[in-house]
Amino acid sequence: MQGITGQELSSKKAEYLKYIHMQDDVVKTTEIAVHFSVAPSTVTKALTEIAKAGYIEHTPYHGVKLTPHGVEYARFLIRRHRLVALILSRHGLEPEEACREARKLEQCFSKDLTDRMCTSLGHPMMSVCGEIEHDRRCCGSPGERP
Template sequence: MKNIDGLELSPKKCEYIKFILEHGGTVHTTDISEHFGLDPSTVSKSVAGMSSTGLIEYVPYRGARLTKKGKEYAEFLMRRHGIIELMLSHYGLTAQEACAEASKLEGYVSKDVVDKICTSLGHPSAGVCGRIKHDTCCCCPED
């Protein structure tokens, strides 16, 4: 995905985007609020505001779904998580620790840095939590 640096959204909003991707289709804001333990009105307000980014379409009382651009961005976010957790696992963290720490750090790591880490790791296709997709990656050699 071009013209992103990976720092466009707050870490919490990135988590919302990944949650919507993982649950496919339209996700109700109550599902998001229950998953993250937040007040539904807080999530509704946040998701409504995110619709201006072009990453999601939000219809009050119906839910939110990713746009094509949003799906690409969410896939980048998943790739970023996978690359960071794999890097951390190389430094002795267990799979669970690497996943938890990646979740804390990833919102502050730019796409450029993720691409450099990916290159240094040899463009891995599998991470600690599963497959690492490179569909949105411009640093990886094409198959």
Template sequence: MQGITGYELSSRKAEYLKYIHMQGDVVKTTEIAANFSVAPSTATKTLAEIAKAGYIEHTPYHGVRLTPTGTAYARFLVRRHRIVALVLSHYGLEPDEACKEAKKIEPCVSKSLTDRICASLGHPMMSVCGEIEHDCCCCCPSGDHET
């Protein structure tokens, strides 16, 4: 996706977007609130802000779903997380620890840097926390990925 910097959303909103993406189609506001240990009203406010930015469609009392833009951005966010976690695992962190620490630093990692790290690692297909998707990135237009 062109135009992504990696800084479009706050880290909290990015976590909401990743969560919605990982859950699938429609996700209820109460489920999101419970997952993030916030009041439903807090989740609703945050979701309204994400919807205003164009990443989700929010239907009150029904739930939220990603827009095409939201899906593309969420896929990038998941990819960035998994690449950062993979790098941290190379420095001796256990998978759970690498995932936890990646969450802390990934908001500081731009799309450009994510793409450069990905290329330097040979476009890995797996991280310590899941498969790394490459079809949404421009770092490897030839599709030349490590298997």
């Protein structure tokens, strides 16, 4: 997990990755295409690129599955989203709005910035759009140091 910048994937691709992570099973191209209202070929192209970057395993005709690296990255993306949404909600936005606006902003937050905000917020457990999962190694969370 060294060297994450938070900008490895375009925001659309990051949305795809988060979506894949949030499904239980192997995810099929069509499912993603329907969910995001785009053509299947658009999804295939994006998946190919995400796979090339090492976040998913794409078995043609059979769907995609996150790699361990992908799971780690997706967790970061979701945590980042929820932290940004939390901050927005603390500045007067309603949960819905905070979540929606966060989706526009989060792309620009680096891993480092995300971790520092997380620390400054005291590693909160809840945001306005879900739980925030912390990981020993993902940020300076409690318990990080031996």
